Amino acid sequence: MHLDRPPGRGRGGVGEGVLTVAARQADGLAAPGLAADPALLLGDAGLSRHEGALVDGGVTLTSVAREFGTPAYVYNADVIRRQFRELDEALAGVPHRICFAVKANSNLGVLRVLRDLGAGADIVSEGEMARALAAGFPGDRIVFSGVGKREDELRAAIGAGIGHVNVESMAELELLAHLAAGATAPVPVGIRVNPDVTAETHPYISTGKRGIKFGIPLDQVRPAAAVIRAHPGLELVALAMHIGSQLTDTQPFAEGAARLVDLVHAVRADGTTTLREFDVGGGLGIRYHEEIAISPRDFAAALVPLVEPTGLTLYLEPGRFLVGACGVLLTRVLFRKHSGGKEFVIVDAGMNDLERPSRYQAYHAIIPVQQRPGVPFVADVVGPVCETGDFFALDRDLAPVAPGDLVAVLCAGAYGFVMASNYNTRPLPPEVIIDGGRAWLSRPRQALASLYSSERVTSEER
Ligand code: LLP
Numbered sequence: 313m314h315l316d317r318p319p320g321r322g323r324g325g326v327g328e329g330v331l332t333v334a335a336r337q338a339d340g341l342a343a344p345g346l347a348a349d350p351a352l353l354l355g356d357a358g359l360s361r362h363e364g365a366l367v368d369g370g371v372t373l374t375s376v377a378r379e380f381g382t383p384a385y386v387y388n389a390d391v392i393r394r395q396f397r398e399l400d401e402a403l404a405g406v407p408h409r410i411c412f413a414v415k416a417n418s419n420l421g422v423l424r425v426l427r428d429l430g431a432g433a434d435i436v437s438e439g440e441m442a443r444a445l446a447a448g449f450p451g452d453r454i455v456f457s458g459v460g461k462r463e464d465e466l467r468a469a470i471g472a473g474i475g476h477v478n479v480e481s482m483a484e485l486e487l488l489a490h491l492a493a494g495a496t497a498p499v500p501v502g503i504r505v506n507p508d509v510t511a512e513t514h515p516y517i518s519t520g521k522r523g524i525k526f527g528i529p530l531d532q533v534r535p536a537a538a539v540i541r542a543h544p545g546l547e548l549v550a551l552a553m554h555i556g557s558q559l560t561d562t563q564p565f566a567e568g569a570a571r572l573v574d575l576v577h578a579v580r581a582d583g584t585t586t587l588r589e590f591d592v593g594g595g596l597g598i599r600y601h602e603e604i605a606i607s608p609r610d611f612a613a614a615l616v617p618l619v620e621p622t623g624l625t626l627y628l629e630p631g632r633f634l635v636g637a638c639g640v641l642l643t644r645v646l647f648r649k650h651s652g653g654k655e656f657v658i659v660d661a662g663m664n665d666l667e668r669p670s671r672y673q674a675y676h677a678i679i680p681v682q683q684r685p686g687v688p689f690v691a692d693v694v695g696p697v698c699e700t701g702d703f704f705a706l707d708r709d710l711a712p713v714a715p716g717d718l719v720a721v722l723c724a725g726a727y728g729f730v731m732a733s734n735y736n737t738r739p740l741p742p743e744v745i746i747d748g749g750r751a752w753l754s755r756p757r758q759a760l761a762s763l764y765s766s767e768r769v770t771s772e773e774r
Contacts, residue, residue, distance in 0.1 A: 353677050356599055356637040357722055358391040364683035366720060370749035373642055373681045377718050380742050380753060382644045383661035385729045387417075389425045389747035391638035392725075396429045399596075399630065402608035406616050408626040411455050411475075413594045414440040416631025416726040417639070421745045421754035423447030426634065432475065434594070434629035438465040441472060451475070455591070455629065457504060457554065459525050466491055476500040476589070478552045480527055485536055492545030502550030502591060503528055503536050505575060507568035511556035511595070514672050520555025520568055527553065530571065537579040547586045551575055554593025554629060560603050562614035565592060569618045576622050590624040596633035600723045601675040605633075632726040639725025641666050641741075642681070645717045646696070655691035657713060662695030663702040664735040666721060666728050670701040677722040678705055686712025693719075697736050737763055 354360060359368050366373045369388045376386055399410060411432035414423065418440060423433070424447050432453035433444040444454055451473040459480045461469075466488055469477055479485045479501055492499040506527030509520045519526045528536055533551075540548040553568045569592055576587060592615060597605050619626045643661035650656075668674035678693055689712070693705040704721055713719060732740050739758035744751050 352599065353722055356391075357640065358388040358394075358638065359640075359720075359722075361683070366679070366681045368640065369746035371746050371751045373640070373720060374718060376744055376746075376751050377642055377644070377681070379751065380744050381757065382642050382718065383659075383665050383741045384642045384757075385724065385741055385743045386640050386642055386751070387419070387422055387635070387725055387743065387745050388638045389422075389745055392422065392425050392635055393429060395634045395637070396426065396431060399608045399611075399628070399633065400429075402612040403616070403626065403628075405612075406620055406626055408628065409453070409589075410634075411453070411627060411629050412634055413629045413631030414444055415730060417635040417728070418443045418730055419743050419745075419754055420447045421743070421752075422635060422638075422725075423449070425745075425747075431634075432627075434631075438462075438468050441465075441469060441474070445472065455502070455627065457552070457629070463487060463491070470495050470499055474500075476502045476549050478502040478504040478550070478591070479536070480504045482528070482532060482536060482539070485539055489539065489543045489546055492543065495545055498545055498547040500549040501540055501546050502552045502589065503533055503540075503548065504552045504554070504591075505530065505533055505572060507553050507555065507571040509555055509564045509568045509571070511559050511564040512561065513556045513558050513597075514674075516672060517557040518555075519557070520553060520564065530575070533575050534578055534582055537582060537584050541583055548579070548584050549586055550589035550591050550627065551579075551587065552589075552591035552593065552627070555595060557595050558597040558632060559595040560597040560605060562606055562610055565595070565611070566614045566618065568592070569615055573618055573622060576624070587622075587624055589627045590619045590622055591627035591629065592619075594629040594631050594633070596630050598632055598636040598723065598726075600636075601677065634726075636723050636726035639723070639728055641676075641721040641724040641728060643719055643721065645713050645715050645719060647715055648691075648713075655689060657691045657693045657710065657719075659693060659695060659704070659719065661704070661721070661741070662697035662736065662738060663699065664697055664733045664738050665695070665741050666704065666724055667731045667733075668727060669704050670699075671731075676704060676724065678708065678710065678719050679722065680711050680713050681718035681720055684712050684714065684717070686714075688712065697738075734758075734763055739763060 411434040412426045413434045427448050433449045434455045435441045436458035452475045454474040456469045457478045504527045508522040540546045643659040647658045663670045695702045742757040743755040
């Protein structure tokens with residue numbers, strides 16, 4: 313995939329593909345005369361149509377917009393439950409723990425749904441740990457990953473008694489050994505291995521290849537395990553990997569896991585007796601467009617035969633798979649405009665609210681909340697932010713929409729709100745959860761004053 317092409321044109325962003333007949337089949341994207349099959353994307357998202365209106369978990373998105381305004385993130389709790397159970401059931405034959413990657417969506421209401429399902433949490437910062445604890449995850453169900461943990465973050469993790477810390481370098485291991493000297497019980501450690509496998513995805517989120525910053529290289533794993541064995545304050549409980557995100561093929565998972573299995577044998581032969589967990593990371597892709605996602609059943613079939621003979625508990629760290637499809641970004645069309653031979657649909661959400669299209673040229677389906685008669689057309693869907701890169705879709709086939717209409721940007725539950733910013737001094741959008749046929753506000757729209765009220769105008773001001 314090439315990053316040097318004009319953004320959004322051609323193949324290769326995360327979840328993006330060439331516009332094909334199949335791609336146009338999503339609701340509202342279908343050109344006349346093509347067999348439209350809205351069922352796939354709508355079904356994934358827990359959406360349906362009733363008299364032309366989009367219904368999300370029994371609630372019309374029009375009523376959600378009326379109550380909470382736009383732009384707004386809306387999450388369907390039953391979709392999260394469906395995704396979790398599908399994965400959990402596929403792995404029912406082996407001891408396993410699904411640790412939700414909090415970075416994908418750290419909303420407390422979403423975290424609570426996952427905690428109630430029995431999930432653990434995978435975190436990469438003290439902030440995510442605080443959120444996981446606030447949502448009620450027990451410390452020992454939390455895994456701390458990340459290539460650049462600070463000393464105070466590691467101290468806090470030890471203090472919270474978290475499940476294990478995945479170390480990503482020999483230097484981090486030394487620091488952890490130093491901190492563990494003062495701990496009351498041995499600190500459980502995982503070694504995140506860089507298994508040197510190529511995972512086909514956007515290069516920004518491919519993380520298991522030699523020469524990128526993540527993980528401990530294969531040849532340093534046994535020395536790292538030796539350091540841990542020699543230190544009474546540390547206990548090696550896990551070997552881990554995370555090879556990339558939005559993966560649609562089981563092959564790299566199996567390849568990476570096979571290398572981890574070899575290492576399990578090697579460190580055991582060297583004298584390690586404390587291993588409990590085999591952590592294959594996250595990365596399960598979802599359907600944004602025309603991708604065929606890995607089914608949990610195929611995932612289990614690829615991994616279980618490798619992991620089961622080790623006797624270790626299979627750990628997973630999925631983020632996108634659990635929450636990607638559950639979310640829509642609800643936004644309103646402000647204007648339509650024709651300029652330079654092109655048609656533009658200008659909406660009230662911007663790249664600050666959902667960054668994925670502009671950052672990765674990622675494809676997100678965009679559909680009208682209330683269908684209206686008219687002719688489908690081709691347009692760029694853009695936001696109000698002062699950058700040409702502020703777009704949600706380029707040259708997209710769209711169902712008829714007019715100023716004032718609501719549109720839903722699909723698959724926005726993962727890496728949506730969590731990557732939002734205040735750029736252009738725009739307040740963060742609200743987060744609404746639909747559960748049990750009712751929409752409730754988990755996080756209100758950020759108040760304008762809070763954007764600047766903690767700043768001082770001059771050094772003299774108190
Ligand atoms: N575990 C570790 C150590 C990770 O770094 C990640 C994601 C996950 C688990 C969860 O991966 P998932 O199951 O969600 O694929 N912002 C990008 C995605 C970045 C993923 C980073 N690491 C996007 O919008 O596509």
